[in-house]
Amino acid sequence: MIRSWERSRCYNIEANAVKDAGLEGAGLKQFIEQHAQFLHEVHPTLNRLSNWTKRSQTAVGISDAKGYIIEIKGKLDFLNDEYRSHLRKGACWSEKVRGTNSAGTAIIEKRPIAVVGKEHYLESNHTLYCVGAPIFDPTGRLIGVFNISGYYEKYHPTMLGFADMISKEMEDWMLLHRSHDHIVLALVKESADHSRALLSINKDGFLSGANREARTFLKLDNDKIGHIHISEIFSNGKEILKKKTTKEDLIYLENQESSTKFLTTILFDNRRSHFYTGKKKALQLSEQQPKQKESIQSFHTMYGTDEKFIAAIQLAKKAAKTDYPIIIHGESGTGKDLLAQSIHQESPRSGGPFVAINCGAITKSLLESELFGYEAGSFTGAKATGHIGKLEQANGGTLFMDEIAEMPPEMQVALLRVLQDYTITRIGGTKPIPIDIRIIAASHRDLWEAVQNGEFRADLFYRLQGINIFLPPLRLRSDRLQLANIFLNQIKNELGKNVIFSRDTVKLIETYHWPGNIRQMISSLREAAFLCENGIIEPHHFPQYVQADLKSISANPSSSLQQAEHTTILEVLKKTEGNISQAAKILGIGRNTLYRKLKNIGYSSFKKQNF
Ligand SMILES: Nc1ncnc2c1ncn2[C@@H]1O[C@H](COP(=O)(O)OP(=O)(O)OP(=O)(O)O)[C@@H](O)[C@H]1O
Structure with missing residues (x-):
């Protein structure tokens, strides 16, 4: 407290000054958009606190690492109207602006701080108590502060520990959220200790993130994250990489330096779908499976605040709990594949495999063997070992059939038969094999229209028809800029480069019609971020075809x-x-x-x- 007051004196802030330094208008809007990913990650925890804040007449909030408030929720009735404007999104609570206060001081001291009543440097804050706990990202970088504020007489010392606990929970969420295709380990120290360390490692075994406990237990410097291999931390670390384990398995890992043992469980293994496989049959088949996606994604990787998009996600989450067939409608690049994976992950079938097939991308002749598989030597060119088809590979799990409307008529008949009795017979085989699958179909065309045009069988349509989910195209989504900011943050990490959008680029993002949807947005942003030199992305950094499109719109009345x-x-x-x-x-x-x-x-x- 004394250090902070000394600093405050040096900043030349008048002790009775009421300052409202902060962001407003377009600047505030851009600031909020830039922190969309962070907000998305802390929201589950903030929302959980909403009942408590209502009951206890407190406000909880998040500020960035410079002290600007990103989000604030709760009851602010204890403040008068004028003062309430100080606790608003965009207001700055750095020490330099407001002297000693919990957010600003926690940022400098990098530890939880409570500032009660007259401990605040500014007299205008003397009726308040504020408790701030810093939030660190999985690489150990300070990215913000979790804050609790209320009337000073309501302060209780336990709040400091409470705030710290909440900020740790936010950090854990963040680590899980950011480890898309990584393995997440939960470690408990052998001694009686209840805290849980979390580590994420990439598929090559390099440490990609660690929560605070893990950094303390293992004495990990922040600069090691991203550069140190699991085998350099634990003498038997490589076992984790070899392990095709279910989540229930426990492993003892021994720390090289301290010889301390940690009881470890694999919380998530997002490297490959079949590593998750709990069903014996699918495990046996996994070696023969064609290479699948690096990992199966889940709902938390689907960003968006657009109303229609959220409605789609809510419906998908509900549908995931059932075993009904699902049809996803959406243009190319709107996230149909990602949504199908997320539904699988949230469904009771998540222990089984997720298998995808694009019915529009395979020739007629290949589609049959891809779907049904074949016995050894069943036709010229067949593999001597035979081949397991996608329907069989998906046993116990989910089969995602993209571009289902493009399926040739004879294959539609064959698929209908499968859906009538849930058995398949491999090409050249005689034995019917029972299968237990859930089908998620997707199409950019209206299937019903295809039925009416005579291109798709009505009886198959009714079999596939269960729950219809529509993913809106980007041009109809209200959260384009927010998405662009989230993707830009990821690209910044990939490139190790700090870049922002110019005003003209923001306009481009909001007005361009994005025919390739999210896929196009990600690749255009990647190219633009790569090409820009002075840290500001201008429209001319975007791919030629985007510029040509825009030019033709403005040149051609x-x-x-x-x-x-x-x-x-x-x-x-x-x-x-x-x-x-x-x-x-x-x-x-x-x-x-x-x-x-x-x-x-x-x-x-x-x-x-x-x-
Ligand atoms: N809401 C979202 N949040 C984050 N990323 C997304 C979202 N939706 C889609 N993506 C990303 O956009 C890209 C395209 O998504 P996906 O392949 O799922 O689209 P699709 O509709 O299946 O496309 P197609 O029909 O052309 O196969 C992927 O990189 C995916 O991760």
């Missing part, structure tokens, strides 16, 4: 007119909640014309619930 027409149509449909007749009336055109125009925009498969 008819196309910008078209763009305006598209926007108007979509806005009116939003207003009428997808009611075509009402929308056509408002727009002063016929229903058929509206359908035709919608087709031109890319809505060949119009669905009311999309709006």
Whole structure:
């Protein structure tokens, strides 16, 4: 406290000054967008505190590592109106601005701090108590402060420990959230100690993150994270990498330096789907499986705050708990594959395999053997060992059938038969093999329309039809800039480069129609971040085809007119909640014309619930 007051005196802050230094307007908006990922990671914990804050007349908040408030929640009734504006998003609580206070001082001291009543440097803060606990990311870098504030008479010393516990919980969430394709280990020290250390390691065995306990227990310097191999930390560390284990297995790991033993469990192993496999049959098959995705993703890797997107995720989470078939509708790059993986991960089948097949990308002749497999020597060119098809590989788990509308008619009949009795017979085989699978189908086209056009069998449609989920295209999502900021943060880490968007780039992100959706956004941002030299991404850093698209829109009045027409149509449909007749009336055109125009925009498969 004394150190902090001495510092405050040096900052020349007047002790009775009431300052409201902070961000407003566009600057505040950009600041919040830039911290979207961080907020996403701490929200589950903040939300859990909401009942407590209501009951105890307190506010809880998060600020960044410079003291700017990113989020604040709870009851602020103990403050007068004027003062309430100081505890708002964007307000700065650094020591330099407000002298001794819990957020600013915790940032400098890098430890939990309670500042009660007159301990605050500014007189205007004397009616408050504030408790701040720093939040460190999985590499040990200070990224913000968790803060509790209330009326000073309500302070209790246990709050300091409570705040620290909450910030540790946030850090653990962050570590789990950021270890997409890594292994996460939970370690407990052999001595009677209740704290739990978490480590994440990448698939090559290098340490990618550690929570505070792990850094303390193992005396890990922050600069070792990313550079030290698990075998340099634990003498038997390599065992973890070899282990194709279920989550229940316990392993003793011995720390090289201290010879301390840690009881260890693999909390998550996101390297490969079949490492998760709990079912014996799937394990036996795993060696023969064609190479699958590096890891199976889960809902926490799906970002977004757009209303329609959130509705899709909520429906998907509900659907995951059931065994109903699912059809995901969405344009290319909207996240259908990612959503299917997330549903699998949250379903009771998560212990089984997740197998994907793209029905549109395989030739007719190959599709049958890919789906059903074949016995050894069943046809010329067949492998001598035979081949296990995707339907069988997915036994006990989920089969994701992308571009299902492109499936040739004869294969539709074959799939229908499978779905009638859940048995398959390999090509060249005679023995029916029972299978237990859940199918998640996806299509960028409206399957029902394909049925009506005679391209897709109605009986198969009804078998696949269970729960319909629509993933909105990026151009209809309200969270484009927020997503771009999240991806940019990830790209910054990949490139080890600090970059931000210029004002013109923000405009580009918000107005461009992103025909390739999220996939296109990620790759364009990666290219732009790579090319920019002075740390500011300008529109000319984006791929040529994005610039050409934008140029043609601005140079070609008819196309910008078209763009305006598209926007108007979509806005009116939003207003009428997808009611075509009402929308056509408002727009002063016929229903058929509206359908035709919608087709031109890319809505060949119009669905009311999309709006
Ligand atoms: N909500 C999201 N949050 C974060 N990343 C996302 C999200 N949605 C999609 N992505 C990313 O965008 C890319 C494209 O997603 P995905 O492959 O799932 O789309 P898709 O609809 O299956 O595309 P296609 O139909 O062309 O196969 C992937 O890199 C995925 O990780």
